[in-house]
Amino acid sequence: MPKVLISDKMDPKAAQIFRERGVEVDEITGKTPEELKAIIGQYDGLAIRSSTKATKEIIDAATNLKVIGRAGIGVDNVDIPYASSKGVVVMNTPFGNSITTAEHAIALMFALARQLPEANAQTQAGQWPKNGFMGVEVTGKTLGLIGAGNIGSIVADRALGLKMKVVAFDPFLSPERAVELGVEKVELDQLLARADFITLHTPLTDQTRNILSRENLLKTKKGVRIVNCARGGLIDEAALKELLDSGHVAGAALDVFVTEPAKEHALFGTPNFVATPHLGASTSEAQVNVAIQVAEQMADYLVNGGVTNALNVPSLTAEEAPRVKPYMALAEKLGSLVGQLTTGTIPRVSIHSEGAATEVNQKPIVSAVLSGFLRTQTDTVNMVNAPFLAKERGIEVREVKTEKEGDYHTLIRVSVKTDAGERSVAGTLFNNREPRLVELFGIKVEADLAGHMLYVVNEDAPGFIGRIGTALGDAGVNIGTFHLGRRDAGGEAVLLLSVDEAVTPELIAKVRALPGVKTAMALRF
Numbered sequence: 001m002p003k004v005l006i007s008d009k010m011d012p013k014a015a016q017i018f019r020e021r022g023v024e025v026d027e028i029t030g031k032t033p034e035e036l037k038a039i040i041g042q043y044d045g046l047a048i049r050s051s052t053k054a055t056k057e058i059i060d061a062a063t064n065l066k067v068i069g070r071a072g073i074g075v076d077n078v079d080i081p082y083a084s085s086k087g088v089v090v091m092n093t094p095f096g097n098s099i100t101t102a103e104h105a106i107a108l109m110f111a112l113a114r115q116l117p118e119a120n121a122q123t124q125a126g127q128w129p130k131n132g133f134m135g136v137e138v139t140g141k142t143l144g145l146i147g148a149g150n151i152g153s154i155v156a157d158r159a160l161g162l163k164m165k166v167v168a169f170d171p172f173l174s175p176e177r178a179v180e181l182g183v184e185k186v187e188l189d190q191l192l193a194r195a196d197f198i199t200l201h202t203p204l205t206d207q208t209r210n211i212l213s214r215e216n217l218l219k220t221k222k223g224v225r226i227v228n229c230a231r232g233g234l235i236d237e238a239a240l241k242e243l244l245d246s247g248h249v250a251g252a253a254l255d256v257f258v259t260e261p262a263k264e265h266a267l268f269g270t271p272n273f274v275a276t277p278h279l280g281a282s283t284s285e286a287q288v289n290v291a292i293q294v295a296e297q298m299a300d301y302l303v304n305g306g307v308t309n310a311l312n313v314p315s316l317t318a319e320e321a322p323r324v325k326p327y328m329a330l331a332e333k334l335g336s337l338v339g340q341l342t343t344g345t346i347p348r349v350s351i352h353s354e355g356a357a358t359e360v361n362q363k364p365i366v367s368a369v370l371s372g373f374l375r376t377q378t379d380t381v382n383m384v385n386a387p388f389l390a391k392e393r394g395i396e397v398r399e400v401k402t403e404k405e406g407d408y409h410t411l412i413r414v415s416v417k418t419d420a421g422e423r424s425v426a427g428t429l430f431n432n433r434e435p436r437l438v439e440l441f442g443i444k445v446e447a448d449l450a451g452h453m454l455y456v457v458n459e460d461a462p463g464f465i466g467r468i469g470t471a472l473g474d475a476g477v478n479i480g481t482f483h484l485g486r487r488d489a490g491g492e493a494v495l496l497l498s499v500d501e502a503v504t505p506e507l508i509a510k511v512r513a514l515p516g517v518k519t520a521m522a523l524r525f
């Protein structure tokens with residue numbers, strides 16, 4: 001039974017779903033990195049929110065880890081490249097908390113517009129500051145949206161409902177989508193010059209880090225109010241403090257900080273500054289959503305190999321999975337076959353899809369070929385880290401597609417560049433689901449690649465089949481299937497036999513000693 005650790009506070013639904021789906025689960029929250037390192041080795045899955053940092057050190061200590069599930073959106077607390085190199089799938093739940101976070105941004109916008117936190121504090125302190133506060137309406141004001149993805153577009157929708165004008169800066173927002181959202185797509189400088197309120201909804205990347213830098217903050221309209229419910233690091237916090245102090249910025253509300261938890265901060269106590277402790281996703285509705293989603297996704301992966309919302313491996317939708325999975329099985333077998341039959345440095349692997357194979361998602365096919373191929377060199381490869389390992393080993397990966405059918409309705413050919421030239425194997429799907437080898441190094445041969453197999457190259461001559469049958473029979477080895485192919489009559493022939501048990505080195509030696517045998521090898525699928 002796979003075992004998962006929930007290491008951050010999560011709705012109890014997560015544990016319930018893991019158990020219902022046949023996954024053992026422990027909930028141990030609030031551990032230090034050292035404490036986590038001591039226990040993580042026993043788990044196949046790690047379910048987190050934002051407190052746990054899945055660093056290189058934690059991943060190294062997690063010797064059985066297969067999946068990290070983030071109950072939320074941002075995955076900047078996970079070292080994804082390192083997880084990928086270790087074959088660990090990283091998943092998030094991209095929609096479960098978007099409405100909640102958008103609502104938090106709107107709440108903070110109102111908190112700034114009407115100075116609610118300060119008015120509340122003074123009122124409850126017995127000051128009744130009736131004349132101490134003068135707010136602004138949001139109606140008719142311009143909201144500058146930086147990032148118009150899931151959350152940004154919900155914020156835009158709510159702001160339009162509040163009769164605001166919304167201008168959006170997002171390089172990946174298409175003009176059609178902008179029209180659909182009812183926002184005006186603008187450049188950053190235009191947004192800075194026009195917005196009465198600015199709200200940020202981008203991930204933290206090299207492009208977005210410090211997007212509200214000192215220089216950009218100085219380009220804003222005097223009296224601007226700024227909300228950040230996305231990620232710390234998008235705003236220069238020191239410059240923001242200075243501009244709040246000078247009155248250029250009339251208010252700022254941050255839910256997220258460069259360093260979290262932010263127990264002390266230069267901005268704390270600054271007039272017109274509002275802070276919440278990364279509460280954007282903290283509603284009961286969002287937490288139930290993300291808990292259910294993360295547990296379902298992780299259990300599906302650990303129990304059935306299903307991949308949803310993964311950030312480092314191609315996801316397969318429920319609709320495409322039944323079509324792609326047989327191709328992945330075929331691709332992995334072909335990669336494994338060519339890996340077992342070739343030696344030496346392989347500088348290039350080419351994957352050629354032909355006919356119906358071109359109609360399915362190629363990424364999982366490529367990963368499966370590489371995974372099958374590299375498994376003959378290392379045990380630590382899987383679909384996640386195969387492309388990464390191939391790159392690390394300097395293997396060039398080529399993809400070719402020919403939509404037109406050839407001899408087969410659908411075909412995948414895997415070729416590797418060797419010292420002796422290009423060598424290729426090809427396979428098809430019988431009944432659209434049964435992987436079958438149809439060509440081996442230029443020789444037509446039809447075989448099911450499964451279990452223990454014996455591969456023999458021999459001179460095509462009468463009596464050979466009888467001799468090999470006798471050799472196997474004498475060794476007590478039962479033959480399951482027998483597949484023959486030859487280049488031309490009397491020329492080179494290949495024989496692929498499936499046998500009921502592992503082919504021993506002694507048997508290989510016996511077969512190699514038979515007259516006419518050029519090569520004999522044990523294969524395993």
Ligand SMILES: NC(=O)C1=CN([C@@H]2O[C@H](COP(=O)(O)OP(=O)(O)OC[C@H]3O[C@@H](n4cnc5c(N)ncnc54)[C@H](O)[C@@H]3O)[C@@H](O)[C@H]2O)C=CC1
Binds near residue numbers: 073151208229
């Ligand atoms: N405070 C909290 O508790 C929560 C924070 N978040 C954070 O909110 C942020 C947004 O989340 P989603 O809307 O779900 O993400 P998303 O991926 O749907 O949207 C992000 C948008 O940013 C845009 N973008 C990327 N680079 C940009 C750039 N250089 N300039 C302008 N726009 C750029 C993208 O095109 C995309 O439209 C994330 O950082 C996420 O981690 C999400 C949930 C809760």
Ligand SMILES: O=C(O)CCC(=O)C(=O)O
Binds near residue numbers: 050
């Ligand atoms: O889990 C949380 O409370 C944080 C949510 C968040 O920041 C995210 O989903 O990106």
